[in-house]
Amino acid sequence: MATLEGAGSPVAVRARRGGGRSTLGLLSGPLVWVVLFFVIPVGFIAAYSVGAVSLFPTDSGVLSLQDWGHFLGGGSIYLGLFWKSIRISLTVSLVVVLLAYPVGYYLALCVRRRKYVLLLLIIAPFLTSFLLRVLAWKVILGEQGVLNSFLSWSHVRSPDDPITWLLYGQFAVMLVLAYVWVPFVALPIFVSLENLDRSVLEAAGDLGASRWRTFVRVTLPLSLPGVLAAFLFVFIPTIGEFVTPLLVGGPSGYMFGNAINNLFTGALDWQTGSVLALFMLTVVAGLMALFGRFLQVRSVATG
């Protein structure tokens, strides 16, 4: 029997072939989806970026790496804009993780009852429109907004001298982005902490570790995959963000995503837009690969 059921046996081969077919069958749907709505569009953008495709009369229609050379060679103003966006995204991601970690910690390790009700409260803002949530900040941060009105009412500042830098600047962009992404960050951190083996924490306590030492030496390292995942959840999408800067950013809040959006929708320069979009995609993919070395996806889901 051992021979018949061995790896090279006809039964095993048939089973493997059958399994291969079923795997292919199961994967075919997602594969078709990814090819149709990701690979082909990205291929189209790549072709556009070198002039292999042209749509507008203003397109060169000549195969050339000139736009890539100009961008990567430092002659383009967009490279500086990219680093500015990276800086904003990094700041937002770090701040958001720092803000969300205590929330996730509290929900996972301190709350005994109704923790999922509280979790629901955190994600409750998502029941309203994204645009409304962003625009609400204009009402809060404006010169005659909630914050300035309160400062004026409490005589902290004169009504004639409101704080003007709250809105239409990088501060507003970072604040609103942080607000928008906090729940996305709190969730993976919560899952990571929720799935911690409590006996490890108890063991640390039994061995005489203080709560702080237990946190630093046990809890934090074990929750790092969740923290990294949370960081990526914010960092990657915010690099290409353009709606928030458009609404609350003003001239100094202009980001890389706005440039891509403008090149596609306003300037009819799809070739440069494609170069920028593809560059961003490549950088993000590179970062994913880099972080992937430290982050085991399974560990985020299971702790």
Place this chain on the structure above:
Amino acid sequence: MRDLDRLLAERFNRRGFMRLAGASGVGAALLAACRRAEDAGPRATGGERPSIEEEPGNLQVFDWSGYGNGDYYPREEKQFLWSQYQRETGDTPEFILYENDSAGFTKAVSGTSFDVVHPCGYRYRDWVDAGLVQPFDTALIPNFSALNPSLMEQGVVDGQQYFVPVDWGFIAPLVNLDHVEPNEQSFGILFDERYGGRISWVDTVNMLYIAGIFHQVPDPFDMTDEELAEMRDFLIAKKSLVRFMWNQSFDFWQAFKSEEVWIGYAWPDTVGYAANRGMNYLYMEPKEGLVTWVCGMGLAADTQNYHHSHAYVDSWASEKAAEFLMAYYYYGHANQEVDLAKLPEGVVEALYLDDPSILEPPRSIPESYIPRRDVYDQYWQEVLAA
């Protein structure tokens, strides 16, 4: 309405039209502009087409926000702009929106389907060249005879009535006189260091030609590379004065009303809002000249709703539509039969309907076709990204 007729006739007969035709690089347009709409080519005739009853209906209108979709005046936009269309055809139009001319053109080129579109005059040539529009059969637009002929000439491209110009207005600085003491009436107020952080520009390539007008370049709509580079550097240097750049005129109004900004690049609609609110404002007549714009209806080249589209444009060309645009948006309209006495107080003055000389050079600068728009776009992107 005689004043309005004279005003439009003078404004569009002279420099503006010559400039538009010249900039378009099509000398034939000059001759064509003089033709009546009945001269439209054979493609424009409706005889071989399905009758209105055979058309699918469900008209797709590709337009700016607030021009019928109900964003600004939910009841009135329908009542004045297309209730006539609905009465005549039994159809209810659907609206696809764009925020500015460039966004609309890009969407159309990249495949957005529509029946009727509403671009502005300085982009007409782009729409025709891209094959997106076809000429109208003006015989199917009964109200066409009520529209100002001089203005209609603006809609003639390559000898055919590709567009039916309907609305027009100005571009000039609007300032809050409670906070601003202008030294003179000039576009320079948009770049005034005294009011840093209180200025709003428009978020389009138009800021380049405004800078060009301010610097008195020979042709702000066809600047050389050197002039463009100079304007780009000037705008970059002045960008720190800008609180925000607006995409929707209403966004500017919100900020102007709440005094977040005191100065801005403005269309007359904001003047109307400010007047109705009783604000202490000045809509400048810049010493460099008031920029004037005109927008018109275009007919999709591949429309299945040929007759429906004409009926819709006829509705827009009506006296009611004109009264609405003038009274609610402070925009001019091509219909010559509007009774100016019916308009709310202030509209006539805001549109200078009692002073036709405002539209004569040098007091007026018609917004013209930009032949090198792609180059302008590149320079503007550099301003934004700097």
